[in-house]
Amino acid sequence: AQTVTQSQPEMSVQEAETVTLSCTYDTSESNYYLFWYKQPPSRQMILVIRQEAYKQQNATENRFSVNFQKAAKSFSLKISDSQLGDTAMYFCAFMMRRFTGTASKLTFGTGTRLQVTL
């Protein structure tokens, strides 16, 4: 079974600053995906970024980037130029890769509540 650990229950960052959210996972699989989802107060889950484990290059989406360390089973999220709209709960999630390409279940971490302040 896979486990995902987010060791920072809450974090705070000032607007325009950079913040890094930590995530570690445990799996015996070699082919998988990792995701960061954001859940703002509306509670709508929003995909922030995804990473395929077979790719060495770290994924980047505008102000969001990841540091994927496969050997260490670490997958941190860096948010640059933080904005007030980034205030949300952030969940790290793991998914096994199926060779049919279809989705399998997501295993979520416990989440990190990020507060962006003025």
Add this chain to the structure above:
Amino acid sequence: GAVVSQHPSWVICKSGTSVKIECRSLDFQATTMFWYRQFPKQSLMLMATSNEGSKATYEQGVEKDKFLINHASLTLSTLTVTSAHPEDSSFYICSASQQGRETQYFGPGTRLLVL
């Protein structure tokens, strides 16, 4: 693209009644849909996975007779909470994915309160 809707967004019911929650993929065909439950300030816990035209696969500890899931078409899955009790009060979220794609797109969730 990849929009998922849920209906209703809020439901309050009396103990002992059944409640049906709909999950629809609006602009794609969802071969697989997932149902999650989230308690306040907690993470999402997967309840079951459903593939169109097949019986749902339930996670360990989830009562299949309590939480009935139907995925009769490529755009609609339903979750029925039968004989609801106050402990079933929670936030229920569905997600959907397309054939050949691994990304799950989430609905906005349904808040259930059982009195």
